Amino acid sequence: MPILAPLLQYFISGLTNGAIYALIALGFGIIFNTTTIINFAQGEFVMLGAMCAISIYHLAPSLPLAFLGGVIIVSLVGLAFERLALRPVVAASPLTLIIITVGAGVFLKGVAMLLWGKESYTLPPFSGEAPLHLGTATILPQNLWVLGLTLVLVLALEAFFRLTLMGKAMRACAYNLRAARLVGIAASRMVQLSFALSALLGAGAGILIAPLTLGVYDMGTMLGLKGFAAAIIGGLGSLLGGVLGGLLLGLAESFTSGLISSGYRDAVAFLLLLVVLFLRPRGLLGGRQ
Amino acid sequence: MRTKTWLVGWTLAMAVLILAPGCGQGSKSKPYLIGGIFSITGPQSYLGEPERHSMEMVAEEINAKGGLNGHPLKLVIYDDEGDVTKARLDAEKLLQKDRALAIIGPSLTPTSMTVLEITQKAKVPLISCAAAASITSPAQERAWVFKTAQTDQMAVSRIYQYCQKQGIARVAILTMSTGFGVAGQEQLLSQAARYGIEVLAQEVFGEKDTDMSPQLTKIRGTAAQAVICWGTGPAPALVARNLKQLGLTLPLIQSHGAASKKFIELAGEGAEGVIMPAGKLAIYQQLPDSDPQKAVCQEYAEKYRARFKAPESSFGGYAYDAQRMLDQALEKAGRDQAKIREALEGTKNFAGVSGVFNMSPEDHNGLAAAAFVMVKIEKGQFTLID
Numbered sequence: 001m002p003i004l005a006p007l008l009q010y011f012i013s014g015l016t017n018g019a020i021y022a023l024i025a026l027g028f029g030i031i032f033n034t035t036t037i038i039n040f041a042q043g044e045f046v047m048l049g050a051m052c053a054i055s056i057y058h059l060a061p062s063l064p065l066a067f068l069g070g071v072i073i074v075s076l077v078g079l080a081f082e083r084l085a086l087r088p089v090v091a092a093s094p095l096t097l098i099i100i101t102v103g104a105g106v107f108l109k110g111v112a113m114l115l116w117g118k119e120s121y122t123l124p125p126f127s128g129e130a131p132l133h134l135g136t137a138t139i140l141p142q143n144l145w146v147l148g149l150t151l152v153l154v155l156a157l158e159a160f161f162r163l164t165l166m167g168k169a170m171r172a173c174a175y176n177l178r179a180a181r182l183v184g185i186a187a188s189r190m191v192q193l194s195f196a197l198s199a200l201l202g203a204g205a206g207i208l209i210a211p212l213t214l215g216v217y218d219m220g221t222m223l224g225l226k227g228f229a230a231a232i233i234g235g236l237g238s239l240l241g242g243v244l245g246g247l248l249l250g251l252a253e254s255f256t257s258g259l260i261s262s263g264y265r266d267a268v269a270f271l272l273l274l275v276v277l278f279l280r281p282r283g284l285l286g287g288r289q
Numbered sequence: 290m291r292t293k294t295w296l297v298g299w300t301l302a303m304a305v306l307i308l309a310p311g312c313g314q315g316s317k318s319k320p321y322l323i324g325g326i327f328s329i330t331g332p333q334s335y336l337g338e339p340e341r342h343s344m345e346m347v348a349e350e351i352n353a354k355g356g357l358n359g360h361p362l363k364l365v366i367y368d369d370e371g372d373v374t375k376a377r378l379d380a381e382k383l384l385q386k387d388r389a390l391a392i393i394g395p396s397l398t399p400t401s402m403t404v405l406e407i408t409q410k411a412k413v414p415l416i417s418c419a420a421a422a423s424i425t426s427p428a429q430e431r432a433w434v435f436k437t438a439q440t441d442q443m444a445v446s447r448i449y450q451y452c453q454k455q456g457i458a459r460v461a462i463l464t465m466s467t468g469f470g471v472a473g474q475e476q477l478l479s480q481a482a483r484y485g486i487e488v489l490a491q492e493v494f495g496e497k498d499t500d501m502s503p504q505l506t507k508i509r510g511t512a513a514q515a516v517i518c519w520g521t522g523p524a525p526a527l528v529a530r531n532l533k534q535l536g537l538t539l540p541l542i543q544s545h546g547a548a549s550k551k552f553i554e555l556a557g558e559g560a561e562g563v564i565m566p567a568g569k570l571a572i573y574q575q576l577p578d579s580d581p582q583k584a585v586c587q588e589y590a591e592k593y594r595a596r597f598k599a600p601e602s603s604f605g606g607y608a609y610d611a612q613r614m615l616d617q618a619l620e621k622a623g624r625d626q627a628k629i630r631e632a633l634e635g636t637k638n639f640a641g642v643s644g645v646f647n648m649s650p651e652d653h654n655g656l657a658a659a660a661f662v663m664v665k666i667e668k669g670q671f672t673l674i675d
Contacts, residue, residue: 006506009535013502118334120523120555129558131536138536213499214523214555222497258503263466263493265503 008137010258011251016143016212018250019150023205024227025234025242026157027198033174033237034187034194037097041081041105042202043224044112049074049203050215051112054121063126071203077108078199082192090188105224112217125211146208153204154243157197161239170194174237222266229273235283244284248272318356320363321619323348324389326379326404327418327608328396331371332496332522335551336396339605340418341366342597343589344393347612357619365389369400376400380407390619391629393611394418396604398468405434414630416615418607420444420546421472425653435633435653437610437643439568439660441469444545445476447566447661448517449484451675457540461490461513463504463528465520473519473544489513498524502531508539515539521546526555533559540564545661550600553669560669566661568603568643572673581640589642606642614639614646 024042031039053070057063085104086097126145131138161167172180173190181187205223206215213219226249234245249269257265276283325344327337348362356362365387369376376395383389384407391414395401398421405424408415409431417424417436425431452460460481464474474491481488489511492504505528508516516539518528525547532541541563543552548567553560569576573586589609590601614636615629622628636655639646644660663675 006510009506010503013500017500118330118332119551122555122557129534131534133536138534140534209499214527216523218497219499254503258506261493262498262501262504263495265498266495 005136006258007255008135010254012134012137012139012143014251014254015247016146016250017253018247019146020205020209020223020246021227021230021249022243022246023150023153023201023208024223025231025246026154026239027201028228028231029237029239029242030170030194030201031198032231034170034177034190035086035097036177037094037101038228039195039198040098040101040224040228041108042198042227043220043222044105044108045074045078045199045202045220046206046209046223046227047112047215047217047220048077048108049206050123050210050219051116051121051206051217052203053207054123054210054215055116057123063124066123067204067207070207071200074203074206075196075199078195078202079192081199082195086191087188105220109217109220116217118217120214120216122214123207123210140212142208142211146212149204149208153201154239157201158239166193226269229269232283233272233276235285238283238285241283241285248284318359318361320361321357321624322363322365322387322389323612323615324383324387324392325364325366325608326369326376326383326392326394326400327366328371328400329366329368333371333397335522335549335602336418336604337368337371339593339599339602340394340396340608342599343593343605343609344612346592346596347609347616351616357616358623360619362616369395371397371400373399373403377403377407380404384408384411384413389413390624390626391416391615393608393615398424398472401436405431409433413626414615414618414633416611416633418604418611420469422476422654423472428651428653431653433630435611435614435648435655437614437641437646437654438607439545439643439656440654441472441476441544442480443656443658443661444566445473445480446658447663448542449480449486450658451542451564451566451663452486452515453484454675457514458485459487459489459511459513460515460517461492461508461511462488463492463494463501463508463516463518465524466493466495467520469544469546470520477517477519494520494524494528496520496522496524499527500531501528502535505531505535505537509535509537513539515542517542517544519544519546523555526552526559529556529559529563531559545603548664548671549602549604553666560666563666564674565664567664567671568606568660569662570601570603570606570642571664571671572662575673581645582642585640586642603643610639610641610643610646613641 027042049070052073053066056069057066125142127141131140169185170190230245230249231242235241253265253268256268327340329337348364352361367379369379393416396418398419401417401419401424415434418438420438420441422440422442424436462477464470490508494501518525543565545566547565548571569582570586576583593601618629618632621632634648636646636648644656646655648655664671665674
C-alpha cells in the first residue's frame with residue numbers, strides 16, 4: 001500500500017533519534033534525582049563527546065579508542081564541572097544553580113568553538129555504510145548500533161540502580177535526600193557520581209549520533225533542549241520514563257516531519273512538552289516531582 | 290645657554306617628526322582605500338575567508354608593483370559574521386569613518402541586500418559576491434551595484450538544460466530555508482515550464498537539520514527521475530549521504546553552493562556521482578588551452594595555494610574577480626566615484642575566474658549561463674561532463 005510504504009522508514013529514523021533523546025533524558029533525570037536541579041549543560045556533554053571522539057579518531061584511527069576516550073574525557077569534564085562550578089555554591093537556591101548550569105553550557109560551547117572552529121566534522125560509522133533492506137525501508141548499521149548500545153546502556157543502568165550498593169544509595173537519595181543522609185549515605189559523593197554518569201550517557205549519545213549527523217560545535221543546544229523535553233514528557237527522574245519520553249519524541253518528530261511537513265520538525269518537541277505540562281505535569285510515567 | 294640649545298634641538302626634532310610623514314605623501318601616492326565586508330566567521334565562513342584572502346592577495350601583488358598609477362591600495366576589511374545588522378554597521382563604518390572609494394562584498398544575499406541600500410544612497414560602487422539575481426536587478430534601481438558571482442537564475446538554467454539533454458522531465462526539489470535556498474526554489478519553480486520539466490515534489494530542510502531522510506522518503510514515493518538539492522553548508526552534504534543511505538538510485542543534482550572540496554569531504558561516499566553546475570575553476574585542468582579562462586584560473590589556483598597553503602575555491606574567485614575588475618576601473622578613473630562606476634559598467638571581455646564578464650547598463654553581473662559548466666564527482670574529484 002503506497003501510503004504505508006514510507007511509514008516503516010519514518011519509524012526506523014524516529015526510533016534512532018528517539019534513542020539518542022532517551023540517553024540525554026536519562027542524563028537529566030539522574031542529576032535531577034540526586035540534586036533536584038536541571039543541568040542545562042547536558043547538551044554540551046553530548047557535543048563534547050562527539051567532538052572529542054572525532055579528534056581522537058583523527059589522531060589514532062581506532063573507533064573503540066575514540067569511543068572510550070570520548071566518554072572518559074567527558075565524564076572527567078562532568079566531574080570537574082560539578083566540583084568547580086557547583087560544589088562551591090552548594091547552599092545556593094536551585095534556581096541559582098540552574099542558571100549556573102546554563103552559564104557553564106555557554107562556556108563549554110565557547111571553548112568548543114575555539115578548539116574546533118565552526119566547521120562540521122565527520123566520524124566514520126562503526127561498521128560501514130551499506131544499508132540493509134527491510135522491505136521498502138532501509139536501515140543503516142549505525143542505526144542498529146544506536147539502538148543496540150542504547151539498550152545495553154539502559155539495561156546496565158537499571159542493573160546498577162537495582163543490584164549494586166552504590167546504585168541503591170543513589171535511589172535512596174532520589175526518594176528522600178534527608179533520610180538518605182541520616183542513614184550515612186554521603187550525598188556529595190552521590191552528586192559527583194550522578195554528574196559523571198550523566199556526562200557518560202551524554203557523551204555516548206553524541207558519539208553514537210556523530211556518524212549520522214556530523215559533529216559541530218553547536219550541536220548540543222538543540223539536542224539538550226529536546227532531551228530535556230523528552231525527560232519531562234516521560235517523567236523526570238524515572239528511568240523508564242526517560243526512555244519512553246525519548247522514543248516517543250523521536251517517533252513524533254519523524255512522523256510529523258514525514259507526514260505533515262518537515263518544517264515543523266523542531267516544533268514537535270516543544271509542542272509535546274506543552275501538551276504534557278498542561279495535561280499531566282508529572283509526565284507520562286510520573287517521575288519524582 | 291645650554292637650555293636654549295636643548296629647546297631649539299627639541300623643537301627641530303619635533304618638527305621633523307611631525308612633517309616627515311607628510312613629506313612622503315604628495316597627492317600622487319595617496320592610497321586608494323577599498324572596503325571589504327565578508328562573512329569571515331560564522332556558518333558561512335567558507336565563503337568569507339577565501340574572499341578576504343583573495344582580495345588581500347590581489348592588493349599585495351598590485352602594491353608590490355608600485356600600486357595603481359603610483360597609488361598604493363589600502364584595504365579595510367570587516368567581518369559581518371553572516372549577520373545582517375553587523376553588515377549594515379560595517380558598511381556605515383566604511384563609508385563614514387574610513388571613507389572607502391568602493392566596497393567589495395558582502396558574501397551573502399541578505400547582507401548584500403541590506404548593504405546596497407546604504408551604498409546606493411551614498412553613491413559608492415559596490416561589487417557583491419553573493420548569488421541572488423535581485424542584487425543587480427531591476428537595473429534602474431541598482432546603478433551603483435555590481436556583482437561577480439554567477440546568479441542562481443543561470444545555475445538553474447544550466448541545470449535544466451542538462452536535464453533536457455539527459456531526458457529528465459520529472460524532478461523533485463529539496464531546498465534550504467535560507468535566503469539562498471528560497472531564491473533557488475523560486476528559480477527552479479519559475480523556469481521549469483520553459484524547459485519542459487515537471488516538479489513533482491517540493492521539500493524543504495533547515496540550515497542546521499541533520500536528517501533529511503523523511504523528505505527523501507517522501508520523494509522516493511513520487512515518480513521523480515532526479516532530485517535537485519539547493520543549499521549551502523553541511524546540510525546538502527547530509528542530503529547526499531541520506532540519499533545513499535536510503536538506497537535511492539536517483540541522480541542527485543546540487544546547486545553551485547556545493548561546488549567545494551568541503552562538500553566532497555562531508556558527503557563521504559554519498560558524494561560519488563553527484564552532479565552540479567560549477568565555475569570553471571573547479572576543473573580548470575580539464576579545459577582546452579584555447580579557453581580564455583584557463584590561464585586566469587590556473588594563475589589564481591596556483592597563487593592562492595602557494596600563498597595560503599589551502600585549496601582554492603570558486604567563492605574566493607568572486608572576490609578575486611571583483612578586486613581585479615575594480616583595479617582596472619581605478620586605473621582608468623582615479624578617485625572619481627562616478628567615473629569608477631562608469632568604468633565598471635563598461636567592463637567588456639574580462640576573463641575572470643567566475644566567467645567572462647561583459648557588463649552593461651542593463652546587466653551589472655555580466656555573465657551568461659555559459660559561465661557554468663556541469664561537473665560530476667567521480668572518485669572524490671570534480672570531472673567536467675558538459
